[in-house]
Amino acid sequence: MKAMVLLAKDQPLVFEEVDRPIPEAGEVLINVKAAALNHRDVWILKGLYAGIKYPIILGSDGSGISEDGRRVVINPSINWGVDPRVQGKSYHILGLPADGTFAEFVKVPSESVFDMPAHLNFTEGAAFPLAGLTAYRALFSKGEATAGQRVLVTGVGGGVALMAMQFAVAAGCEVWVTSGSEEKIERAKAMGARGGINYRSSDWAKKLLELSGGFDVIIDSAVGDGFADLVNILTLPAGRVVFYGATTLGNIQGVKPAVVFWKQISIIGSTMGNPKEFADMLTFVEKHGIKPVVDEVFALKDVNAAMRKMDEGKQFGKLVLSI
Numbered sequence: 001m002k003a004m005v006l007l008a009k010d011q012p013l014v015f016e017e018v019d020r021p022i023p024e025a026g027e028v029l030i031n032v033k034a035a036a037l038n039h040r041d042v043w044i045l046k047g048l049y050a051g052i053k054y055p056i057i058l059g060s061d062g063s064g065i066s067e068d069g070r071r072v073v074i075n076p077s078i079n080w081g082v083d084p085r086v087q088g089k090s091y092h093i094l095g096l097p098a099d100g101t102f103a104e105f106v107k108v109p110s111e112s113v114f115d116m117p118a119h120l121n122f123t124e125g126a127a128f129p130l131a132g133l134t135a136y137r138a139l140f141s142k143g144e145a146t147a148g149q150r151v152l153v154t155g156v157g158g159g160v161a162l163m164a165m166q167f168a169v170a171a172g173c174e175v176w177v178t179s180g181s182e183e184k185i186e187r188a189k190a191m192g193a194r195g196g197i198n199y200r201s202s203d204w205a206k207k208l209l210e211l212s213g214g215f216d217v218i219i220d221s222a223v224g225d226g227f228a229d230l231v232n233i234l235t236l237p238a239g240r241v242v243f244y245g246a247t248t249l250g251n252i253q254g255v256k257p258a259v260v261f262w263k264q265i266s267i268i269g270s271t272m273g274n275p276k277e278f279a280d281m282l283t284f285v286e287k288h289g290i291k292p293v294v295d296e297v298f299a300l301k302d303v304n305a306a307m308r309k310m311d312e313g314k315q316f317g318k319l320v321l322s323i
Contacts, residue, residue, distance in 0.1 A: 003103030004303045005055045009047040012304045013058070013102070021099065021107040028110045029067055030074065034126035035101035036061035037303075037319045038159065039245070042311050044096055051097060059321075060094045062101030063116055063125030073125045074101070075112040075278045077133060084274045093130075093272065101126075102303060104323060111275065117286045127292035127318035128285065130272070131159035132167075134244050136281040137273035138219050139164050140171075143242045147172030149216040152208075154230070156196065157184040157316045160244060162293050164219045165193060170288040176212050178204070184316055191293075205229035214239075221245035228254035231265060238264045244271055293317030 001020045004013040023029045041058045043049045060076035074094065081088020094100050094108065116125040138160075139145050151168045155161050156177035168175045169192035177188045177196035185196035197208045205226070214235030220227070223246040230241050252267075259265065273281070284290070295315040298306045299322060306319045 001104040002300065003057050003099075004300060005057055006045060007055050009052075010045065013045075013307070015301045018057075018103070020105050023107040026110055027107045028113050029105055029107050030062065030064045030072065030113065031066075032062045032064040032101050032104060032106055032323050033122040034063050034323060035059045035300075035321045036126045036130075036159075037306055037310050037321070038130050039310065040093065040130075041095065042307060045307060049096065053097060056096055057099035057101075057103050057106075058095045059100030059102035059106075060130050061126050061128075062094075062106060063120075063122045064106075064323075066113055071116045071122070071125070072113050073116045073129055073282075074106070074108055075114060075133070075275065076130050077272045077274070077278065078109060078112060080274045084276065087272070087274075102300065102321065114279070114282055117282060119286070119289055120291065123294055123297055123320050123322065124291050127159070127294050127320055128163060128290075129278075131163045131292070131318065132281050132285065133273040133278050134160045134271070135163035135167055135219070136284065137277050138242045138244050138270045139167055139217070141273070141277060142268045142270045143217040143219060143240050145171060145173055145217045148174070150174045150176070150212060150214070150236075152176045152178070152212070152215045152218040152230075152233070153193075154178045154199070154218070154220045155222055156188045156193070157181065157313075158221065159292070159318045160221060161219070162188075162317055166191065166290055166292075167284065168219075169193070170284070170290060173217075176208065176215070178208070187316055199226065205233050209233045209235065216240070217242070219244075223252055225253065227252050228256070231255050231259060231267070234263065234265055238266070240266045240268060242268045242270050244269075294320055296320075297322050
């Protein structure tokens with residue numbers, strides 16, 4: 001089969017003919033029709049991820065056809081474990097250490113294979129599993145967002161942030177966004193966000209607080225220097241800040257403990273999700289007819305161009321490979 005293989009750190013992926021995976025007991029072979037990129041793939045390419053090995057076929061997201069002919073999507077959250085609150089020791093994400101979806105075929109545990117929502121095509125089906133699962137857990141399981149609450153999603157344009165925004169809008173929340181791009185803010189508003197602000201502007205947090213009145217839930221992936229501002233605009237009692245990444249590579253600084261305990265604020269970390277959350281997320285996507293935003297579709301052999309675009313942060317939505 002054909003696959004894009006990472007052979008060394010900071011090197012382009014190589015288009016190679018490799019052996020088709022042979023599923024073992026409890027595994028299923030999927031004929032991959034589309035795969036989607038995540039920032040995780042870029043971190044692995046740069047060597048900024050634990051447990052990297054070479055050669056490796058990257059790719060956590062995929063849709064395709066199972067051996068019994070079904071249109072399926074893959075839950076990339078493998079071997080979660082018995083505790084729904086936290087992943088176990090054998091937990092991993094598809095695409096490292098196990099070969100992933102940037103290939104014509106991939107083998108995965110049978111419990112990781114789900115029927116694809118009928119309203120989605122293969123491109124859309126590949127675009128939402130990792131981002132959708134991460135967003136669903138952060139927004140609902142950890143953030144406990146409900147209809148009528150005010151939700152802020154930072155860095156709109158990335159896959160998880162957009163899914164969190166779409167989920168919150170569908171759930172009846174009042175949704176606001178931040179971005180470093182005015183165009184992305186306008187596109188988010190066209191999709192149902194109440195408003196937004198450019199985090200590159202001066203006093204952006206103060207302006208956002210004046211516009212919105214403060215937030216019940218904030219979903220963040222950057223952390224870094226601006227995190228204290230997020231805590232400060234949780235003006236409502238018992239506000240929650242949930243973060244699922246740290247793209248600025250900075251630590252949490254400047255948060256005033258008195259603000260946190262007096263306002264009963266919760267600062268919550270979240271990553272990926274358990275099997276029930278994936279199933280619940282699929283049900284939610286089907287119920288509300290949600291389609292993930294796809295920025296651009298590339299051929300499998302052009303994955304390096306897609307990786308560069310993701311690294312530059314130019315996309316609005318998911319970058320997908322047609323296989």
